[in-house]
Amino acid sequence: MNKKELLDKMTEKNNGYLFASEVEKENISRTYLAEYVHSNNFERVAKGIYISEDTWEDELFIMQRCYPNIIFSGETALYLHQLIDREYNKICVSVPRGFSGSRLRKKGVEIHQEKEETYNLGIVEIETNFGNKIRCYDRERCICDLVKNRKKTEVQNYQTALVSYLRDKDRELSKLMRYAKLLKIEDEMKKYVEVLV
Numbered sequence: 001m002n003k004k005e006l007l008d009k010m011t012e013k014n015n016g017y018l019f020a021s022e023v024e025k026e027n028i029s030r031t032y033l034a035e036y037v038h039s040n041n042f043e044r045v046a047k048g049i050y051i052s053e054d055t056w057e058d059e060l061f062i063m064q065r066c067y068p069n070i071i072f073s074g075e076t077a078l079y080l081h082q083l084i085d086r087e088y089n090k091i092c093v094s095v096p097r098g099f100s101g102s103r104l105r106k107k108g109v110e111i112h113q114e115k116e117e118t119y120n121l122g123i124v125e126i127e128t129n130f131g132n133k134i135r136c137y138d139r140e141r142c143i144c145d146l147v148k149n150r151k152k153t154e155v156q157n158y159q160t161a162l163v164s165y166l167r168d169k170d171r172e173l174s175k176l177m178r179y180a181k182l183l184k185i186e187d188e189m190k191k192y193v194e195v196l197v
Helices: 003-013 020-025 030-039 059-066 074-080 102-106 139-148 155-167 173-182 186-196
Strands: 017-019 043-046 049-051 092-096 110-114 123-127 133-137
Touching: 003 017, 003 020, 003 030, 017 020, 020 030, 043 059, 049 059, 059 133, 074 092, 074 133, 074 139, 074 155, 133 139, 139 155, 139 173, 139 186, 155 186, 173 186
Parallel strands: 092 110
Antiparallel strands: 017 049, 043 049, 123 133
């Protein structure tokens, strides 16, 4: 397989994306990559990330590739899990303590710094609307974060997400209550579960 065929195959495997880091692992020079990108009308969407001309730009996927430590949370995760019916107003992410999020903040991203013991709680992979996989918190963690941060959440999103989750036959109440205990909102969560279930 020649270099062009290899890059074609990489692009196909990555849903129209080409990553300089993967190209370098195949010992293909940056010079050849630049020629390939130019001759095939690829667009540079971030440092070391290119998309083919027939690929839709997936903001969440690109952000995940640029910042592997982020976990989509808040309104963004609620939307990805279809717990709210309106698209998020701004992208929300959770990061470990000590993460410098100045570049993301400049882009208008809402950042939540998490303690080590809660940062990894409930991480799942989910597909974006464009079919790319990203990391976000699972539905139970989203609901716990929603209740924990209820004063900062829009009323309509708050009610829609809670009712959607608690009426869903696939909900996992034991997991929800386990998370609620770890996040120190167990008593508050019990009230919602008792009223709505």
